Amino acid sequence: MTEIQPRKSATPAPTSWEYAPAPESREVVTLRERYDHYVGGEWLEPSETYTTISPSSEESLAQIGQASPEEVGLAVAAARDAFANGWSALPGAERAKYLFRIARILQERAREFAVLESLNGGKPIKESRDVDLPLAAAHFFYYAGWADKLEYAFPNRSPKPLGVAAQIIPWNFPLLMLAWKIAPALACGNTVVLKPAETTPLTALLFCDVVRQAELPPGVVNIVTGDGRTGAALVTHDDVDKIAFTGSTEVGKAIQRELAGSGKRLTLELGGKAANVIFDDAALDQAVEGIVNGIYFNQGHVCCAGSRLLVQESIYEQLIGKLKRRLSTLRVGDPLDKNTDVGAINSKLQLEKIEELVAAGKEEGAEIYQPPCTLPEKGYWFAPTVFTNVAQSYRIAQEEIFGPVLSVLTFRTPDEAVEKANNTMYGLSAGVWTEKGSRILWMAERLRAGVVWANTYNRFDPASPFGGYRESGFGREGGRHGLEPYLRFE
Ligand code: NAI
Ligand code: MG
Numbered sequence: 001m002t003e004i005q006p007r008k009s010a011t012p013a014p015t016s017w018e019y020a021p022a023p024e025s026r027e028v029v030t031l032r033e034r035y036d037h038y039v040g041g042e043w044l045e046p047s048e049t050y051t052t053i054s055p056s057s058e059e060s061l062a063q064i065g066q067a068s069p070e071e072v073g074l075a076v077a078a079a080r081d082a083f084a085n086g087w088s089a090l091p092g093a094e095r096a097k098y099l100f101r102i103a104r105i106l107q108e109r110a111r112e113f114a115v116l117e118s119l120n121g122g123k124p125i126k127e128s129r130d131v132d133l134p135l136a137a138a139h140f141f142y143y144a145g146w147a148d149k150l151e152y153a154f155p156n157r158s159p160k161p162l163g164v165a166a167q168i169i170p171w172n173f174p175l176l177m178l179a180w181k182i183a184p185a186l187a188c189g190n191t192v193v194l195k196p197a198e199t200t201p202l203t204a205l206l207f208c209d210v211v212r213q214a215e216l217p218p219g220v221v222n223i224v225t226g227d228g229r230t231g232a233a234l235v236t237h238d239d240v241d242k243i244a245f246t247g248s249t250e251v252g253k254a255i256q257r258e259l260a261g262s263g264k265r266l267t268l269e270l271g272g273k274a275a276n277v278i279f280d281d282a283a284l285d286q287a288v289e290g291i292v293n294g295i296y297f298n299q300g301h302v303c304c305a306g307s308r309l310l311v312q313e314s315i316y317e318q319l320i321g322k323l324k325r326r327l328s329t330l331r332v333g334d335p336l337d338k339n340t341d342v343g344a345i346n347s348k349l350q351l352e353k354i355e356e357l358v359a360a361g362k363e364e365g366a367e368i369y370q371p372p373c374t375l376p377e378k379g380y381w382f383a384p385t386v387f388t389n390v391a392q393s394y395r396i397a398q399e400e401i402f403g404p405v406l407s408v409l410t411f412r413t414p415d416e417a418v419e420k421a422n423n424t425m426y427g428l429s430a431g432v433w434t435e436k437g438s439r440i441l442w443m444a445e446r447l448r449a450g451v452v453w454a455n456t457y458n459r460f461d462p463a464s465p466f467g468g469y470r471e472s473g474f475g476r477e478g479g480r481h482g483l484e485p486y487l488r489f490e
Contacts, residue, residue: 005115011247016424021136023338024115026115036065037067037075039078040074040075040447041223043132047067048066052201053405055347056376058378059120060122064198065290066225066226069233072193082217083190083219087219088163088189095187098215098216098220107133110133111431113136117200117369119336119461121174122346124340126338130461132407135179137360140179141462143184144183146483150483152482153480154487159487161189161190162190162265163190163245164240165240165243165486166195166237166240167246168246169181169192169234169433171199171347172302172402174203178203180246182245184483185296191221193224194221195234196223199347227463237372240484241265242266243259244266245266245267246268246270260269265293270426271471272437273307276430278291279414280314290457292326292380293458295405296330297458299382301346302402302458306431309406309409313410324371327386332373332381333376333385344379353402354382357405358385361395367387383410384404387406388410391409398425414443425471427468427469429451430453431452465481466478
C-alpha cells in the first residue's frame with residue numbers, strides 16, 4: 001500500500017470560497033423607448049407617461065403610459081366588444097387552444113421573460129427563472145385543461161361567463177399574478193382589462209406580444225398601465241362585471257366600499273402575517289431551509305411569507321443559532337447574477353416602509369440581527385433581518401412588513417402555538433414543522449389560514465386553491481375553486 005503523502009505546500013486551505021460573478025445576459029431582452037396601452041389588439045398611444053426603472057440600479061428602462069379614465073374606457077369597450085362578438089360563444093375546446101398556445105409560447109420565451117422580470121422588479125434571476133416563469137406557464141396549461149370541462153366542474157349548474165373582468169395586480173410577482181388572473185378568466189369565457197402595478201409593467205407589456213403570437217382574437221386581453229388612479233378608474237367603470245384585485249388591505253377595503261351595492265362581483269387577495277410554527281421534534285436543518293425560503297424568498301415581498309416564526313422554547317437557542325449561521329451564507333446583490341439569493345427591494349417607497357417598521361421594532365424593544373453583508377451603493381436594498389425578543393403586541397409582530405424581516409416568538413404547548421398563530425387580523429397562510437403526522441392534522445384544523453404548509457413552505461401548484469380569511473381577503477385562485485369567481489350559474 002502506498003503511504004498517504006502529507007501536503008507539501010505551506011499554503012493553508014482556504015477558509016471560504018468566493019463566488020465568481022455569474023451574470024445572466026440582458027441581451028435576450030429588447031426594450032422599447034415607450035410602451036403604449038394594449039387595447040383591442042392594437043397599441044394605443046398614452047396621453048401621459050412616466051418612467052419605469054430598475055430598482056437594483058435606479059437606471060431608467062422605458063416610458064410607460066399612465067392611463068386616463070378615457071383610455072380605460074376604450075379598453076373596457078374593446079373587452080365588451082370581444083366578449084359580445086365571439087369570445088363568449090366560442091366552444092370551450094377552442095378557447096383552450098389559445099390558452100395552450102400562450103402556455104407554450106411562455107415556455108419558449110421563458111428566458112427573455114425571466115430576465116425582464118428581474119430587471120424591472122429586482123428579484124433574483126434564479127427565482128424568476130425557476131419559479132415565476134414555470135408557474136406562470138403551468139397556470140395557463142392548467143386552466144386550458146378546464147376550458148372545455150366547466151359543465152363537469154359544476155354539474156347541473158349551467159356555468160356561464162360573467163363578461164368583462166377588470167384585474168388589478170401587484171408588483172411582487174408581476175407575470176405570475178397576471179397568469180393567475182388571466183388564465184381562469186379566459187378559460188371561463190370572459191374578456192379582461194388588466195392593470196399591472198406601476199413599478200413593474202414590463203412583463204405584462206411583453207405578454208401582449210405573446211397574445212399576438214397566439215393569435216388571440218383582438219380585445220380578449222387588454223392591458224392598461226398606470227398607478228392607483230388608473231386602477232380606480234377601472235374599478236368604477238360602469239361596464240365592468242367583475243373585479244379581481246391583489247394588493248394592499250387598505251386599497252382592497254376601499255374597493256369593497258366603492259363596489260357595495262353595485263352588483264359587481266369581487267375577489268380580494270390581500271396581505272398576510274403568516275406564522276411558521278417549529279415544534280421541538282422537527283428536522284431542524286430542513287426547518288431552517290423552510291424558514292429562509294419562507295421569509296427571504298423574493299425579498300419577503302410575498303403575501304403568504306412566513307414572517308412570524310413561532311419556535312418551541314426547548315429548541316429555541318439551537319434553532320436560532322442554526323438560522324443565524326444560515327443567514328450569513330445568503331448572497332445579497334445583483335438580481336441578474338445567477339448566484340444571488342436576495343435581490344433588490346422593489347421600490348423606494350417599499351424600502352421606506354420596511355425601514356420604518358424595522359425602526360419601530362428596535363424602538364419597541366426587540367433585538368435585531370443582520371448578517372454581515374455589503375449592500376450595493378445604487379438601488380434599493382435591505383439586509384436579511386431577524387428580530388428576537390418580540391412581543392405579540394409589537395408592530396413587527398402585527399403588521400405586514402413585506403420585506404426580508406423575520407419576527408421570532410416562542411411557545412411551550414401546541415395550544416399556545418395555535419393561539420399565537422391565530423392572533424392576527426390576517427389569515428392567508430401558515431407553516432407547521434413536526435415529525436408527527438397527527439400533530440400536522442391537529443394544527444391544520446385549528447389554524448385560521450387559507451393554506452397550511454407542512455414541513456415545507458411557499459409551495460405552489462396551479463391545481464391547489466389559494467386565498468385568505470379575514471383581512472387577507474376572500475375568493476380563491478387556483479384549482480377548480482379558481483373558476484368559480486369567473487362564472488355565473490343559471
Ligand atoms: P397597492 O395596494 O397600493 O397596489 C396594488 C395594486 O393596486 C397596484 O396595481 C396599484 O396601482 C393598484 N391601486 C392602488 N390604489 C388603487 C385604487 N385606489 N384603486 C384601484 N387600484 C389601486 O399596494 P402598494 O402601495 O404597492 O403596497 C403597499 C403594501 O401593500 C405593501 O407594503 C404590502 O404590505 C401590501 N401588498 C400586498 C400584496 C399582496 O400580494 N397581498 C401585494 C402588494 C402590496
Ligand atoms: Mg399603494
